[in-house]
Amino acid sequence: MTGNTEIAQAVRNQAGEGLLKEEVLHDMLTLTVEASKLHEILSFLKDTPSMGYTFLTDLCGVHYPDESLPFAVVYHLHNMRANHRIRIKTYLTAENPAIDTVSDLFSAANWMERETYDFYGITFTGHPNLIRILNVEYLDYFPLRKEYPLEDPTREDKDNRFFGREA
Amino acid sequence: MKNEQLKQSVGTGSNEPGKYSTLNLGPTHPATHGIFQNVLKMDGEIVVEAEQTIGYIHRAFEKLAEHRPYNQITTITDRLNYCSSPINNLGWIMTVEKLFGIKTPKRVDYLRIILMELARIADHLVCNSVIGVDSGALTGFVYVFQERERIYEIYEEVSGARLTTNMGRIGGFERDFSPTAMKKLKELLDHLPSVLREFEKLLKRNRIFMDRTIGVGPISAERALNYGFTGPNLRAAGVDYDVRVANPYSSYEDFKFDIPIGTQGDTYDRFCVRQEELWQSIQLVKDAMNNLPEGPYHADVPEVYLPPKQLVYSKMESLIWHFKIVMGEINPPVGEVYHAVEGGNGELGFYLISDGGRTPYRLHFRRPGFIYYQAYPEMITGGVLSDAILTMSSMNVIAGELDA
Amino acid sequence: MNQKASYNKVDPPEGYTSPGLFATSFDKVIGLARSNSIWPLPFATSCCGIEFMATMGAHYDLARFGSERLSFSPRQADLLMVMGTIAKKMAPVVHQVYEQMAEPRWVIAVGACASSGGIFDTYSVLQGIDRIVPVDVYVPGCPPRPEQIIDGFMKIQELVANEPLRRRYSDEYRNLLSSYGIR
Numbered sequence: 157m158t159g160n161t162e163i164a165q166a167v168r169n170q171a172g173e174g175l176l177k178e179e180v181l182h183d184m185l186t187l188t189v190e191a192s193k194l195h196e197i198l199s200f201l202k203d204t205p206s207m208g209y210t211f212l213t214d215l216c217g218v219h220y221p222d223e224s225l226p227f228a229v230v231y232h233l234h235n236m237r238a239n240h241r242i243r244i245k246t247y248l249t250a251e252n253p254a255i256d257t258v259s260d261l262f263s264a265a266n267w268m269e270r271e272t273y274d275f276y277g278i279t280f281t282g283h284p285n286l287i288r289i290l291n292v293e294y295l296d297y298f299p300l301r302k303e304y305p306l307e308d309p310t311r312e313d314k315d316n317r318f319f320g321r322e323a
Numbered sequence: 324m325k326n327e328q329l330k331q332s333v334g335t336g337s338n339e340p341g342k343y344s345t346l347n348l349g350p351t352h353p354a355t356h357g358i359f360q361n362v363l364k365m366d367g368e369i370v371v372e373a374e375q376t377i378g379y380i381h382r383a384f385e386k387l388a389e390h391r392p393y394n395q396i397t398t399i400t401d402r403l404n405y406c407s408s409p410i411n412n413l414g415w416i417m418t419v420e421k422l423f424g425i426k427t428p429k430r431v432d433y434l435r436i437i438l439m440e441l442a443r444i445a446d447h448l449v450c451n452s453v454i455g456v457d458s459g460a461l462t463g464f465v466y467v468f469q470e471r472e473r474i475y476e477i478y479e480e481v482s483g484a485r486l487t488t489n490m491g492r493i494g495g496f497e498r499d500f501s502p503t504a505m506k507k508l509k510e511l512l513d514h515l516p517s518v519l520r521e522f523e524k525l526l527k528r529n530r531i532f533m534d535r536t537i538g539v540g541p542i543s544a545e546r547a548l549n550y551g552f553t554g555p556n557l558r559a560a561g562v563d564y565d566v567r568v569a570n571p572y573s574s575y576e577d578f579k580f581d582i583p584i585g586t587q588g589d590t591y592d593r594f595c596v597r598q599e600e601l602w603q604s605i606q607l608v609k610d611a612m613n614n615l616p617e618g619p620y621h622a623d624v625p626e627v628y629l630p631p632k633q634l635v636y637s638k639m640e641s642l643i644w645h646f647k648i649v650m651g652e653i654n655p656p657v658g659e660v661y662h663a664v665e666g667g668n669g670e671l672g673f674y675l676i677s678d679g680g681r682t683p684y685r686l687h688f689r690r691p692g693f694i695y696y697q698a699y700p701e702m703i704t705g706g707v708l709s710d711a712i713l714t715m716s717s718m719n720v721i722a723g724e725l726d727a
Numbered sequence: 728m729n730q731k732a733s734y735n736k737v738d739p740p741e742g743y744t745s746p747g748l749f750a751t752s753f754d755k756v757i758g759l760a761r762s763n764s765i766w767p768l769p770f771a772t773s774c775c776g777i778e779f780m781a782t783m784g785a786h787y788d789l790a791r792f793g794s795e796r797l798s799f800s801p802r803q804a805d806l807l808m809v810m811g812t813i814a815k816k817m818a819p820v821v822h823q824v825y826e827q828m829a830e831p832r833w834v835i836a837v838g839a840c841a842s843s844g845g846i847f848d849t850y851s852v853l854q855g856i857d858r859i860v861p862v863d864v865y866v867p868g869c870p871p872r873p874e875q876i877i878d879g880f881m882k883i884q885e886l887v888a889n890e891p892l893r894r895r896y897s898d899e900y901r902n903l904l905s906s907y908g909i910r
Binding site for chain 1 (some may be wrong): 336361366377378381383385386387390421422546549550551562564569570658659660661663670673674675684685689693694695697699726727
């Protein structure tokens with residue numbers, strides 16, 4: 157199955173109300189789904205032979221601080237036989253950014269979910285080892301959230317005089 | 324087979340306390356190339372369990388990219404996989420071009436193919452020669468580094484830098500290839516095959532090398548796909564997936580080349596696949612050079628491509644464009660794109676979300692090394708320690724790409 | 728054996744010569760020996776490490792300067808060459824490696840990242856290794872060319888050759904180390 161409309165239809169049949177939005181963004185079908193349905197949809201796309209999206213290309217988080225659901229998790233799936241890619245998006249609340257892990261479906265998701273947790277503080281329920289992966293363990297914030305600056309505000313290891321700033 | 328016998332002679336695999344020893348490899352262990360830590364649980368010489376820690380050179384590329392105009396992100400991409408920076412540079416530039424909907428002239432595409440294939444050659448040469456070093460053969464390393472210098476000289480002629488090239492501009496190149504660059508390219512193509520043949524003779528049918536690498540660190544095609552393998556490592560496991568063929572970019576569809584695949588997914592297969600890809604890349608560079616079309620070296624896109632300097636000083640309009648581009652005000656369209664190129668280690672993807680501002684709203688790099696390095700414990704458990712080192716070098720994990 | 732040697736010999740240090748006699752100070756002789764047999768510890772983390780591999784290769788050949796033998800163990804190393812970005816996660820490791828090295832020891836920061844953090848002015852990168860270990864020579868560049876690395880190495884040789892023997896026992900030096908929290 158490779159046509160965008162057919163895939164959207166199949167997902168709609170499977171998820172019903174769980175499929176919130178479908179659109180084509182720059183040649184890639186993008187499906188926005190309910191967070192509670194995500195695991196079911198990904199498992200459907202992976203394990204149904206007629207769908208065949210067996211390859212998780214990418215998984216990452218996005219932060220939209222002004223939205224009511226500020227955290228997005230974006231999955232890129234690839235059907236290698238039919239050479240077709242789709243993107244699945246889901247949005248999470250600020251109070252409890254949590255979603256089911258897909259590391260049971262794709263081993264590749266393990267570190268990508270850890271990275272997303274490390275950057276945005278999104279928790280993946282059921283993940284085998286959800287700890288920081290790139291940053292130091294004692295970092296007490298999630299650096300890629302938009303409210304945090306690029307530089308570490310508490311740093312003392314930089315001489316401001318050399319950077320044209322107030323000493 | 325070998326490992327099975329060793330296992331019987333060394334360990335019994337029982338779980339009694341005090342039986343296993345813990346061995347710490349890294350973060351600065353001479354046997355690990357780059358900076359990552361592996362804590363191995365050992366039963367004598369056999370690896371029973373492994374746990375990796377990474378992030379020792381995490382440099383916050385993605386946060387940095389959210390604070391930089393599109394033109395200035397090329398410098399960050401250099402430092403992802405620094406063994407093949409032109410692929411990263413041009414991959415990023417093609418992502419932006421996809422967002423803007425810019426169609427580049429054929430000459431640009433072909434010149435890009437030349438550079439990207441040179442980068443692939445440089446990348447694979449490092450990886451394969453380092454497999455040699457780790458199995459005890461330093462000679463090959465010294466041989467091929469001499470040839471890498473030639474590639475660096477070509478980079479230098481084209482972009483002015485050896486390693487972190489910052490090559491290309493949105494819409495094309497900053498300048499055409501000079502005659503010297505073409506001359507150096509020809510010289511490289513004259514010399515490289517003989518050196519490569521010699522290098523291959525040193526290792527490929529070498530009894531010791533084959534014994535050290537065949538059956539070492541294998542992974543099945545199914546597991547490799549599940550782990551998100553791409554590039555030579557996936558092809559060594561027997562899956563003929565190559566972004567250059569699956570989603571052709573930069574006019575790769577004009578060229579005819581083979582995709583070598585392996586069968587076992589072991590270290591020897593990874594070595595052979597890379598070695599064959601070197602030959603294919605040389606052929607691609609030759610073809611691109613021979614069929615290089617005449618024409619402009621950049622697309623006609625004044626809103627993103629810097630005007631020539633003499634016009635900046637004499638024409639008002641050019642001055643305004645120049646100012647806007649330098650200040651990063653290039654008004655990108657709102658939207659999101661995912662663009663992938665075949666990097667040295669696999670599918671290098673750029674997921675770009677633009678909100679129309681001067682910097683990307685979000686830029687995520689799909690780093691192949693980060694994704695496939697997860698499989699390392701699974702590949703080395705049950706093998707001996709020295710094989711674990713060899714497996715790591717054959718996976719070609721580049722720390723810059725791993726930690727972003 | 729009357730063939731002229733094709734290699735360069737190191738000049739003798741300053742001293743008093745008369746027939747059958749050569750007198751010079753101990754400092755100079757030891758400095759001469761040390762500066763021409765520096766064992767570097769390549770602490771290569773990223774891009775600069777690749778340029779260091781080129782420096783070690785046949786084309787540029789760092790071995791010409793008396794450092795044929797790379798010492799991957801800090802215990803036997805004289806010179807810590809930090810090449811590449813040092814993230815905060817890595818900083819304690821650099822500090823520990825420096826502590827493990829035996830005196831006399833020198834440090835060279837190769838590249839912009841090791842010298843000052845370079846373009847990575849971010850939450851995770853240490854802004855220069857001189858925040859955690861004392862540095863003798865800084866090599867600019869991102870990454871520096873092999874010639875620059877060699878130039879930095881020759882500056883180290885100069886320092887090594889001219890170092891008084893008592894320097895490492897002086898109070899100034901002890902204070903310097905304790906300001907970095909090194910015993």
